[in-house]
Amino acid sequence: MIYGTCTTASKSLSFKTLVLQKSFNFRVQFFSNCSPKKLRMDNNLNCSIEGNKKGSRGALVVLEGLDRSGKSSQCTRLVNYLEGQRISAELWRFPDRNTDVGKMISAYLTNTSQLDDHTIHLLFSANRWEKRLLMETKLKSGTTLVVDRYSYSGVAFSSAKGLDIEWCKASEVGLLAPDLVAYLDISPEKAAERGGYGGERYEKLEFQKKVAESYKAIHDVSWKFVDAFQPIEDVEKQLQEIVIDCVTECQKGKKPLSLLWSK
Structure with a gap:
């Protein structure tokens, strides 16, 4: 019983660790993609596209x-x-x-x-x-x-x-x-x-x-x-x-x- 309980607890801990790890990786990826530098680049690109559409010259x-x-x-x-x-x-x-x-x-x-x-x-x-x-x-x-x-x-x-x-x-x-x-x-x-x-x-x-x-x-x-x-x-x-x-x-x-x- 003790062995079984430890196995169950171990599996539960491993599951939580996996979930936490995936969550952490997601947050790292998300904030990496949304860094101020990238956001500025995206905004500049959008402005450039918008400017081209308007045809200002x-x-x-x-x-x-x-x-x-x-x-x-x-x-x-x-x-x-x-x-x-x-x-x-x-x-x-x-x-x-x-x-x-x-x-x-x-x-x-x-x-x-x-x-x-x-x-x-x-x-x-x-x-x-x-x-x-x-x-x-x-x-x-x-x-x-x-x-x-x-x-x-x-x-x-x-x-x-x-x-x-x-x-x-x-x-x-x-x-x-x-x-x-x-x-x-x-x-x-x-x-x-x-x-x-x-x-x-x-x-x-x-x-x-x-x-x-x-x-x-x-x-x-x-x-x-x-x-x-x-x-x-x-x-x-x-x-x-x-x-x-x-x-x-x-x-x-x-x-x-x-x-x-x-x-």
Whole structure:
């Protein structure tokens, strides 16, 4: 009887030990899986997935216009304004004269080299293509790009020289489409009165008149026209108002990226 009792007690103790051991192992595993570090990682992953679902991104804002319409100064002011609103923003310019292609373009624009009209058009286009991937990466990371001239300038200036407008567009198809195009509207005559006019190849009054006509042929209803002859502060304020609305819309994920002149 004593032997039997000890055996029963021993079995009972072994059972309890097994249960306690499993319970302990479960708790260790549970708290290991739910450690603060893992919880933070899980939360970050969930936030990342949620952010991707929302499609929040930076905006692609393009300023266009005739030479000496004030694009460069307004682009700089616009980036400063956005940064003041705690919005990540960068200023881009086309042509980008720092690349290999850009250096060839710069030589042409400063009259130190001569190129066929078709050739220079394709070089301008190539200059935009070589920045396309970086542009998309920046936008998807949440950075707004304020761009001084884009594909529209390429088409307007080349078609003003007599090239077929559809041929000019062809090399630009597939580049990223802007979320906003702001056209700084000024007459060629008024632009010619501004300081520094005539320093580069295209800054000739008669040619700028042709460029103005080309812009009229390629613009669409989505463009925002801003009177560039009004005081610089008024131009700045008007641009801020239309750009901040566009940036907010992109941040909310309401505008997916699209391609330029795609059907």
